[in-house]
Amino acid sequence: MSDPWIPDALCETHEWRSAAGEVVRFVTRTGATARMMPPITLDLLRVPQAHGARLRGARHEPRLVLLPVVVPAPQTTAGRTELRRWAKALDPAKGQGTLTVVQGASPGRHLNCVYEAGLDAMAEEWGQPLELAVLGFRAPDPYWLDATVVTQVLEMGGNEPRIVNTVTNTGDVDAWPVFTFHGPGFGIEFHNDSTGKTFIIDGPALVAGDVLVIDTRPARKSVTVNGASAFSRLRSGSVLWPLVPGVNQVSTFWSGDVAGTTSSAFVFNNRWLAA
Numbered sequence: 102m103s104d105p106w107i108p109d110a111l112c113e114t115h116e117w118r119s120a121a122g123e124v125v126r127f128v129t130r131t132g133a134t135a136r137m138m139p140p141i142t143l144d145l146l147r148v149p150q151a152h153g154a155r156l157r158g159a160r161h162e163p164r165l166v167l168l169p170v171v172v173p174a175p176q177t178t179a180g181r182t183e184l185r186r187w188a189k190a191l192d193p194a195k196g197q198g199t200l201t202v203v204q205g206a207s208p209g210r211h212l213n214c215v216y217e218a219g220l221d222a223m224a225e226e227w228g229q230p231l232e233l234a235v236l237g238f239r240a241p242d243p244y245w246l247d248a249t250v251v252t253q254v255l256e257m258g259g260n261e262p263r264i265v266n267t268v269t270n271t272g273d274v275d276a277w278p279v280f281t282f283h284g285p286g287f288g289i290e291f292h293n294d295s296t297g298k299t300f301i302i303d304g305p306a307l308v309a310g311d312v313l314v315i316d317t318r319p320a321r322k323s324v325t326v327n328g329a330s331a332f333s334r335l336r337s338g339s340v341l342w343p344l345v346p347g348v349n350q351v352s353t354f355w356s357g358d359v360a361g362t363t364s365s366a367f368v369f370n371n372r373w374l375a376a
Contacts, residue, residue: 113128113129113204114127114204114205115170115200115203117190117216117238118198119195120198121195124190125186125187125190126203127170128170128171129168129170129205130169130170131169133169137375138375139162139163139164140161140163140164141160142159142160142162143156143158143159144156144157144160161243161374163240163242164240164243165217165238165240166200167219167235167236168200168235168236168237168238169233169235170234170235171232172187172232173232187220188220191216192216197213197241198215199211199213199214200214201248202376206376207245207373207375207376209247209248210245211246211248212244214238214239215239216236217237217238218236219236219237220236242319244272245373245376246370246373247272247373250368250370251276251370252366252367252368253278253351253366253368253369254365254366255351255353255365264352265294265351267348268349268350269347269348270347270369271371272346272372273346273373273374274372274373274374275346276344276369276370276371276372277317277318277344278317278343279314279316279317279318279369280313280314280317280365281312281313281314281366282313282363282364283310283311283363283364284306284308284363285306285363286306286307287306287355288301288355288356289302289313289354290354291315291352292351292354293343293344295348296342296345298340298342300335300336300339301336302335304333307326311326312326312328314326317341317342317343353365
């Protein structure tokens with residue numbers, strides 16, 4: 102290694118990629134926390150005139166991942182220059198980036214998060230060639246994502262417009278798909294028969310060349326036609342549903358499709374509690 106803070110191929114390493122595309126790789130020591138489970142809040146209801154309580158539910162909260170890492174010491178010109186680069190790349194004012202497992206138990210799994218603290222709390226400057234720090238990364242959405250996106254092509258209806266597709270979510274928690282529908286067609290419905298949830302797109306028929314995109318992801322939910330917002334076309338009572346863990350029976354219905362022209366598909370990431 103030319104510099105002691107650059108990861109060796111055999112080290113457990115993580116990679117930070119900022120919203121601007123800046124990349125920093127960390128040599129990660131033992132002692133990382135919050136990689137295995139997000140914080141949990143339990144909803145407990147006290148039982149009147151009795152001991153204990155009844156569990157009504159549980160909620161996964163945003164997590165703070167703490168990584169003990171090796172950092173370049175600021176005494177050398179090269180180390181100080183590298184630390185300045187790290188500070189620029191880690192700046193949370195740029196928005197969320199990704200923290201990815203490079204070498205470890207789940208290579209490629211990543212977490213959408215922002216840097217919170219740690220680089221400014223290094224050990225005292227002793228003139229050593231490297232220092233140790235614990236970097237904190239806050240993930241508002243606490244789940245780790247697979248490196249690869251799952252693509253599911255939905256079969257077209259033709260003379261039998263309602264078609265059932267089997268889709269498997271292999272992750273630990275709900276996965277939120279992004280649907281893309283290429284016209285022509287109208288009366289467009291997407292059903293998760295496994296959960297009983299449905300959403301329907303009303304309004305003018307889509308013509309050949311029109312592209313309808315439905316993004317079900319939390320904090321990103323949207324409906325667009327040819328890039329313009331069409332959320333008002335979502336029928337009242339519709340639910341932009343997720344894929345639950347395990348097997349999901351997904352059915353679609355639309356009218357006016359043309360074989361070989363109309364098409365529909367969606368993509369999603371499997372999501373995990375741990376990395």
